[in-house]
Amino acid sequence: MPGTDSGDGRVIRREAERVVNEVAQGLRTLDDGTTWFSALSPAGRREVLREVAGYAMQAHITSADGHAGVARSGVKPTANPSVMICMDPPRYGFAALPADEHVKAFRVLVSVFSVADTRRRKTYCKGTCGHDWHNLPPSVEGP
Template identity: 75%
Template sequence: MTEPSSEDSHAIRHETEQVVNEIAQGLRTLDVGAAWFSDLSPAHRQKVLQEVAGYAMQAHITATDGRTGVARSGVKPTANPSVMICMDPPRYGFASLPADEHVTAFRVLVWVCCRFG
């Protein structure tokens, strides 16, 4: 697996910001956002998870915010990303999760970040 170039990383950060903002504003559904995320390469999915986890960290989310986000996301509360975001303090190693949990992590993180949307 090759690392995204600096130009790719900048483009993916910009696109991630746009997708998350559109979900928060109700201009894009979480399902459409998750489909966009699923179509990315594994390396880009990891970058997106790091970026969105950074949004959650900057927002200083709490375990309560995590539980609210999990409930809104439709992800099972027992899924690894759900458990991580609901810890006190939340854990942010989502990009290190197995690839088959990345979409679930994206869904949870986006809803936590969009809690005010």
């Protein structure tokens, strides 16, 4: 990844995993997550967008998840990231969007992931979940 070494990339990915899952589980607001994301370097933001797109794919988002997430995100349904995530199948090239679209893309991706992951926690993982990230303790850190 240009601009960061592999150690920096691992740190950003671990941090992204924590922040995104805290937002998905209501332990952190989307605005707090967006503030964290906005403070990253441009290369860090691209890395996080790739990571969160992967989370969305793993959560098997549906078209309904896409539309519900966009509605939660505060991003216009006609914005590029909103249109991309609501396609059937979704388009995931968010890191390739212009830098001025990255915050919108983050908000859309995290919101859609939150919808899909909540659905999966209530159905697929209900009572048998072994995923550590589905059982996060309340955060003791600030945003």
